[in-house]
Structure formats: structure tokens, C-alpha cells
Amino acid sequence: MSAIRVTGLLPLEGEISIQGSKNAVLPMMAAALLHRGLTVLTNVPKIRDVACMTRILEHLGCACICRGSSIFMDAREVQRTEIPEEYVRSMRSSIIVLGALLGRLGEGSCCYPGGCLIGARPIDLHLAALKSLGAQICEEEGIIKAVTRTKKGLEGTEILFAYPSVGATEQALLAAVLADGVTVIRGAAMEPEISQLCHFLNNMGAVICGTGTSTLMIQGVQCLKDSTFRVEGDRIAAGTYGAAVMAAGGDITLKGIRPSSLRLPLMLLEQAGAEVDCAEEGRTLSATGIGWEQEGRIRIRREGRPGPLNLKTGPYPEFPTDLQSPFMAFLAAARGTSRIEERVFEERFGTVGELVKMGASIRIEEKTAVICGKYPLRGACVKAADLRGGAALVVGALAAEGETIIKDCGHIERGYEDICRDLSALGAGIGWIGE
Template sequence: MTYIQVIGGKKLHGDIEVQGSKNAVLPILAASVLHNGVTTIHHCPDISDVQCMIRILDSIGCKIKKEGSTIIVDATQLNNYRIPDEYVARMRSSIILLGPLLGRQHFVTISYPGGCTIGARPIDLHVKGLKRLSAEIIEANDLLTCMTTKLMGSEINLDFPSVGATENILLAAVLAEGTTIIKNAAKEPEIEELCEFLTCMGAKVDGIGTGTIAVQGVTALHDCEYTVKADRIVTGTYMAAVAATGGKITLRGAVKEHLEEVIGVVNRMGCITQTSSDGITVIQKSRPNAYDLLRTKPYPGFPTDLQSPVMAALTVAKGNSILIENIFEARYKVVRELIKMGANIEIDGKIAIIRGVKTLHGTSVKSYELRGGAALVIAGMIAKETTEIHSIEYILRGYEDICRDLQMLGANVNYMEENM
């Protein structure tokens, strides 16, 4: 089995190009099945979740061609309404295919999705929203079967601004009859990108980037070409890394407008950030400052996906920090691994109290989910001696090559094979 070995103690210096956004490209790939034709998507990250989505699209009749970071999807021969269980169990975001397949062929069956173990993440908002569009949904034997004779536009007020539910309802509404209005919609940049992609294909979407999205249904879409923006969570992970280790890095392609809250957080941790049209530069000259109270919130608040990487940096901060996790109840699984490395962290429900220590020490740890795994890599870079991170398949779901990126910034981070 492959693991990641980190030898800590090095400051980060240099610049890298940030990969395309995982959370944007997955719904965009799902959206490609709405069109009875060809879509071309550039700057796609080479991560296991994208590979899984490609296999799903192939299994339902799409023809896929990959050229470097470009994926070309020909969905003219769509011929299957059942999403294979093996892929659904592997990737939770496979649920995003409900909306577009219901819109395109009016019938789809999928098992309950798997993925990272960071909380329940119920899909009730997806189901309620699709029912409002005149879909009939049968839940039995761990399967969701969705069908309709015709999707009809409706007004839907989400109880919570769920990203996944917003995406599924939006995708189903594109080919529905009439107008769909989604209130309390998620405003994450990935929603905005999905709307831009759909508009590129000929969908009629208003309110892009706001909490109220209106979709006027169309009867057909057309071929289009789209370039995915840089991944804001990967960007934020590397910002947290340099905040922890010290140094100066430039993240080319990073979108400042997607990271205003994150920039504010690392600045309070003692960093100096410089932004331009080319990307973001982060400079850290000393041990990080503590952060008195940081709460995760839906966008434009601080993203839950960056809570664990920032926590890793705060383990060596000058003073005590408090984090409150408001989105996923099981996001603190990484804490016991950080404690093994010498971190002083106390958990009380949603609250994490981090008392900064001068240094961590290397040991063998295990990742339990995607962002917690990345946090352990950061912890390894600030630890004395060697850290081994196991179960890295979670990390590969969202980071194209975390070792390559950090090596380019001067870190001693490598993939290793266990001796059998």
C-alpha cells in the first residue's frame, strides 16, 4: 500500500499552478448529460473522484475522450438509467446525477451515496426539491428511483443553502417546462461556475451568484467549451501550509474573489497576502498567530473544507484558538491523529480548543477523510522527524498530486510503498 512520508522542518518557497476545482468539475461533468451532443471541459483535475465520474458517464452510454487536462463528453448515445452501485458507494457526489438524468430521460435509479466519513449529509433536500418539480421518488431497499412524465418549473425554498441540493434542482430545472425559482440557494463559487457552464450550453439562468436563482426551462442545449477555474480549497490548503511552516509561495491561477474570507483568516494568523490577476502570494515570517474564534459557515463564510488544514496550522500557533464547526458534525476525526503528533486539542461538541505548542513530532497517522488527510500532511511539514500518513486514498480524491505540489515548494513530501 502507498503512504505519504513527510520529513518536516522546511519552509515553503516557490510558485505552482493550482489545479482545476474538484467541486466545480464534478457537477459540470454531470451536467454534460443534459445535452444530446458534445461538451468540452478544460482544466479538469486528475483526481480519483473525476476518474470515478468518468466511469459513471461511460457506464450510462457516454463516450469520453481525455486529452491532458481536457475531458470531452459525447452524450448522444445515453442508454442507461441505473448508476452502478460500485461507483455510488465510492463517491458521494454521484448523487448529483439525479437532476440531469431525470431532466434528460425522465427516469433514474441510484443507491444511497458513499464518500468521505465527515457526517450524515442527508439528501432529503434533494428529494424534496425534485418532488417540487413534479418528480415521483420511490425510496426502497437502499435505492432511490426517480421518474416523471414531465418536469414542471416551481418555486423552491431550501431549508438550508445546501450546495448539492441547489445543484441537483438547478440541473433538473434546465429542461423542465416553465420557470423554476430556487430561494435560499447556495452561493458557493462552484454553483456560480455550474450556472456559467449551463449558460454556455444554452440554458437560461438568472441570479447567478445570488441566493435566488431563476431557471427558464429550454427544450434543447448545444455544444460548448468551458474552462474550470482554480480549486479554492486546494488553494486554501496551501495557504494554510505556508502559514504553518513559514516562507513565501505564489499560487498561480487562484481566484481572489473566491477566497476573501480565507485571505482574512491567514492574515490574522500573521501572513502577508498579495493578490493580482495571476494569483495569490502568501508570505509568513514567523510562527502563526492564534485565532480567537473561527466559525465555519456557508459561502461567503469560512469553508468547512478548510477547517482541518487551518487547525493543523493552529496547533503550533502563539496562544490558544477556538474553532466552531457548524456544517459537518464528524469533521473532527483528524483531531486524535494530531494529538498523536503532540497537538493540544480539546473537543466539546462543535467546539475545538487548540492550545498552541512549539512543535509537533513525527509519527504514523491515518487519514479518515479528504481534508483531514491534507491537514496531516501540513502537520507533518511542521513536525520534527518523520511522519507517515496512511489511507491516502481519501487525499487522492481531491488533490491531483499533493506531493508534487509541495515538493515544488521545497517540502520533503513523498509517496512511499509499504514493505510487505
């Protein structure tokens, strides 16, 4: 299915459950390679990136069985160490498999990763971390080959990141779990997905301290154990649907999502005029409250046009770059003038041209998008250039008069189980067309 048709200006009403987290489950699947046994993940989203990571694991010798929203991974027979180019080119997060292969087998190789076209996203921090742990890196004709320098394998060390890269932090964690001695990661990313990965690894028998902070300490262990772990709800999917109700208006409830992982986006939705309530074990708190539990639900209500916002993207707990495009889309139909400064990926504004086709008034001033709200937007034929940009076009279409056709929606399927299913359940006029 490659295209989506949206009929706009229909309010959203009702409640939906949020899928498991894309950005959390992929490094967990890679981590399954570290254990010579069975690893089970539940609440796994049925998305293209999970299917891609499954094929990578199977190529390496890991037996994978999917049953409903669970995946069973048996890595006892893993022997291959080369990740096929066809998978690495299509999904950037495949690069973190290198750390797991080095920890388990002492070597690994792959080409430079691909993924969405949202900027350079160099992997120098990944390679520097692996070198610090004792890997020898060789780069020839676009192929990265990594081997441990001694038969003893990787060795614990101190790693200092100049920038809190999520992928590089995951890479270092996976490589350090089976390394000899203690590894300390300073300047680590603090995104909720990193905390989930640490909890998951500890559940497998790893010893990781400092979860949720910028300093992680890993005591290397000799082996891991069979385990089962539930993936948390996807905060980016939840934030996207929050942006959708801001664009369309209405009253929705999102279930199975931890509100604390979205504290700043929810505060900004309130600032833009929404009513936001977060329920935790029978308690109802405002989005600016404290004391969140692990799971909960979020209710978002919006009447009238939303107000303008000024926001800047940045590493957690700052505003997530993955929600920049969906927020831009609803702000294109808001009152007044909004400003978004992109400080993570230089090409996250790739969706601006498509939103302009829908009548949006957006101009780019270096790293800042200036958005003059217009309502309603107008239906048009547009094209998704990347995962979050495609979701943003869906959000914009909800505030557009008439019909919008969004092409190349395979990007959206990389991270959303079924955006049409979820939004149509809330009353949106949306559906897949074509094959």
C-alpha cells in the same frame, strides 16, 4: 500509492499552479448528460473523483475521452438510467446525476451515496427539490428510484431551501434546465462552484439568472448545444497550500486561482500574521481589497509562528468547512489558543485524534475545537480518515520535528492531483511511499 512520508520544519519557497476545481467539475460532468451532443471541459483535475464520475458517465452511455487536462463527453447515446452502486458508495456527489437523468430521460435510480465519513449529510433536500419539479420518488431497500409523473416531464416550480445546501442546489439546477416553464430556487447556496455551474450551463444554452445570489431563476429550454468551458482553479487546494506555508513558514505564490473565492480565509491568514498579496492583471491588492477579476495569483509570506484564530464554518461567504481541518493543523503549531466551531458537518473533527498523536493539544467542547498551540509538533505514524483530514495531516507534518508517515492516502487523491508534487516543488520534504 497509499502512504506519504513527510520530513518537517523545512520552509516553503516558490510558486505553483493550482489545479482545476474538484467541487466545480463534478456537477459540470453530470450536466453533460443533459445535452444530446458534445461537451468539452478544460483545466480538469486528474483526481480519483473525476475518474469515478467518468466511469459513471461511460456506464450510462456517454463516451468520454481524456486528453491532457481536457475531457470530451459525447452524450448522444445515453440510454441507461441506473447508476452502479460501486460508484455511488465511493463518491457522494454522484447523487446529482439523478437530476440530469430525470431532465434528459425522465427517470433515474441509484443507492444512497457514500464519500468521506464526516457526518450524516442527509439527501432529503435533494429529493424534496426533485419532487417539487414533478418527480415521483420511490425508496426501497436502500435504492432511490425517480421518475417523472407525466410524459410531459419535469415542470418549473418554486423551490425553497431551508438550508443553502450546495449539492441540493446543484441537483435542482440540473433538473430545472430542461423542465417546462420557469423554476425559482430560493435559499440557494452561493458558493463559487454554484456560480461556475450556472455560467457553464448558460454556455451550453441554458437560461439562468441570479448567479451569485441566493435566488436563482431558470427558464427551461428544449435542448442544449455543443460547448467548451474552462474549470476555474480549486479554492480549497489553494487554501490548503496557504495553510501549509503557515505551518512551515516561507514565501509562496499560487497561480491560476481567483482570490475573491478565498476572501475570508485570506483575511484570516493575515490576521494570523501572514503577508498576503493578490495580483490581478498587473494590480496588487491586499486580501481585504475589492474588485477581484476572474483569474490571478496569491502570494503568502510567513515568518515566525502564526498567531491564534477564532473561526466558525458556514455556507459561503462564511468560512468553508473543507478548509477547517487544514487550518486546525497549522493552528496546532501556532502561538496561543485558537477556537474552531464546526457548524456544517458534525464529524469534521475526525482528524483531531491523529493530530494529537503528533503532539497537538486539542480538546473538543461540543461543536468547538479548542487548540492550544505547541511548536514544533512531532513526527508520528498517522492515518487519513477522509479527504480534507488527510490533507490536514500533511499540513501538520510540515510543522513537526522528524518524520511523519501518513497512511491510507487514497482519500487525499480524491481531491488533490498530487499533493506531494506540489509541496515538493515548494521545497517540502515530502514524497509517496508504497503502492
